[in-house]
Amino acid sequence: MVVLGIDPGTATTGYGVVRSTGPGLATLVECGVIRTRARDPLPARLKEIHEGVLELIARHRPDAISVEDVFYSKNVRTTVVLGHARGVILLAGAQAGIEVHEFPPAEIKKAVVGTGAATKEQVQFMLTRLLRLKAVPQPSDAADGVAAALTCCMGTRLPKMGRLRA
Numbered sequence: 757m758v759v760l761g762i763d764p765g766t767a768t769t770g771y772g773v774v775r776s777t778g779p780g781l782a783t784l785v786e787c788g789v790i791r792t793r794a795r796d797p798l799p800a801r802l803k804e805i806h807e808g809v810l811e812l813i814a815r816h817r818p819d820a821i822s823v824e825d826v827f828y829s830k831n832v833r834t835t836v837v838l839g840h841a842r843g844v845i846l847l848a849g850a851q852a853g854i855e856v857h858e859f860p861p862a863e864i865k866k867a868v869v870g871t872g873a874a875t876k877e878q879v880q881f882m883l884t885r886l887l888r889l890k891a892v893p894q895p896s897d898a899a900d901g902v903a904a905a906l907t908c909c910m911g912t913r914l915p916k917m918g919r920l921r922a
Contacts, residue, residue: 762824770899774909782910788898790809806845806847820908859904863907867907876896879900880892
């Protein structure tokens with residue numbers, strides 16, 4: 757099973773592709789970020805994120821997409837803009853007919869570290885252990901995408917959006 761994990765953001769969207777070959781057997785295939793320019797208008801940035809996710813889907817042919825759910829910020833504008841980024845990511849998965857799973861940040865931390873209150877550093881440390889990596893995936897947004905993918909591979913069962921065929 758191949759899972760594309762995504763940590764949404766309008767400036768930087770982190771992603772990680774993880775292949776699971778059985779219980780406790782997962783390998784990192786690729787990770788990185790999709791960056792947009794802050795001076796570009798929001799519609800252009802969303803288009804860039806959407807196209808980047810579609811390109812990742814075409815390259816890796818994932819069986820599922822795992823997306824970090826919205827966290828609620830004190831800044832309502834930040835939360836709304838993040839929702840736009842998530843929307844184009846979910847749309848890309850639906851267009852490709854891929855099962856999409858959404859995980860709140862605390863559930864990702866719990867799956868990877870064992871506690872929903874884990875720090876970023878604890879999550880990154882466990883990613884290196886679980887995936888037998890020599891170094892933490894960089895930048896941190898990419899590590900968050902890897903953690904989202906790994907959560908799905910580990911069989912965490914949460915509500916999902918469902919499978920759609922294009």
